[in-house]
Amino acid sequence: MPYVKRYELRKGFSFLELLIVILIVSMVYFLGFEGVEMGKNKPKALTPLNLKSNIISSELFYGKGTLLCIDQCRSCYFRQGISSAFEEYTSPVDLTNIEAYTIDEYDSLSRIEYGRYQDKKICLIMDFFNNGSSTQIILKNDKGTYFLPAFFGEPQKFTSPQEAKEYWLENSALVSGSGDFY
Template sequence: MSYVKRYNVSKGFSLIELLIVILIVSMVYFLGFEGIEMGKPKPKALTPLNLKSNIVSSELFSGKATLLCVDQCRSCYLRRGISSAFQEYTSPIDLTNIKAYTLDRQDSLTRLEYGRYQDKKICLIMDFYNNGSSTQIILENDKGSYFLPAFFGEPQAFDSPEEAKEYWLSNSTVASDSGAFY
């Protein structure tokens, strides 16, 4: 009787088969997730209530910056310092149809008119400084009115520019009376 030896064939994968599977899985991963950045939060749209915090945390902010918005505030530009050129602000913007106001010497609400930039009407200009201050201003759009303080405090939302003006004046009085104890 002839005895034929049978070898047990292992039931595992060969090294080449494992390398091919790893290559296919990694190609699918890199092709499928190429445009997705994990772990980085998307920037919030620039709105009147987060304007100051977004600009100060922007990569273009380096101590002093000027924000300039044109085309009914659909496009904005940011300039570092005083003499550098304006660069396009690429994060989302939700400032459409903003009207800017300030108070004149008689504490009357005055609409700001800025002029033109690259042959487009400017709707907003704000300066931001490294000490945390900015241009104090009242903004209005179809969603409401907003008081943006120069130094301390958070932006506040109001129903009308007149209410924002009253808030501005009441805060100005508190700040100017803070040294009254001397």
């Protein structure tokens, strides 16, 4: 009886087969996920309604900071603490043509005039603190009027600065009342 040599069955893949599988998986990965940034959220543009939340949750904020906007609020700068220099705020900004208002000691609405920075008119200055508070202010642009509270609540949109003023005064009376928030 003739002796037939049997080849043993191979167990595993050859080097060439492994290279082909790696090449196919790589191509599928790069074609499928091209342009997708995983784990990185693009910052939203600063608007009056998200101004406080964006600044406090940004990488720039470490306890206390000041936002300063110039050039009809097209360019903004941020300063950590009170002694640091202002650095350019590089995230998108949608605060164009903002007018800032406050309420004076006579409960009258008055427009805030800030002065100049880098020889350009300042349109907004807001301070942010480590306890989550900020400058209480009313902002107005062509899209509406916004009340930004210092402590409690979310920013509110109104049709006029007068409505925002009434809301401010109403909330001030609640806070200064007989412990309503405690």
